[in-house]
Amino acid sequence: MLKRFSISLDELLLAKFDDFIRLRAYSNRSEAIRDLIRKALVKEAWEADREVVGVITLVYDHHRALLQEKITDLQHELHHHIISSMHVHMDHDNCLEVIVVRGKAQQIQSLAERLCALRGVKDGNLSMSSTGGHLH
Numbered sequence: 001m002l003k004r005f006s007i008s009l010d011e012l013l014l015a016k017f018d019d020f021i022r023l024r025a026y027s028n029r030s031e032a033i034r035d036l037i038r039k040a041l042v043k044e045a046w047e048a049d050r051e052v053v054g055v056i057t058l059v060y061d062h063h064r065a066l067l068q069e070k071i072t073d074l075q076h077e078l079h080h081h082i083i084s085s086m087h088v089h090m091d092h093d094n095c096l097e098v099i100v101v102r103g104k105a106q107q108i109q110s111l112a113e114r115l116c117a118l119r120g121v122k123d124g125n126l127s128m129s130s131t132g133g134h135l136h
């Protein structure tokens with residue numbers, strides 16, 4: 001059920017918020033505020049070590065000896081956290097691996113750090129998201 005509430009804001013802050021809304025192409029203030037609240041809840045879930053989902057993105061050197069095996073070994077070791085993975089052969093030298101993960105925030109963060117720290121990984125990112133339960 002949709003509930004309404006009003007917000008009091010300093011004029012200058014509201015002007016900045018309206019600029020932000022235009023820049024991000026939100027259709028109205030309510031949608032922008034809903035999005036900001038959801039983002040805050042996702043951040044809080046990660047900080048409180050709750051059950052979360054994330055996406056780990058790795059770009060790495062295809063020619064680095066044993067790197068592919070190390071990346072696969074780590075995923076097997078922590079298979080209960082791995083939902084899905086996709087491998088893309090980007091060009092002659094580079095591979096991209098996208099891994100969708102789920103689990104307690106700290107375990108997911110540590111898995112991402114271990115993968116990103118492997119020698120030969122040129123770029124590694126963890127996109128932090130939510131299992132969705134509290135985002136309605």
Ligand code: NI
Pocket residue numbers: 062087088089090094095096
């Ligand atoms: Ni490849």
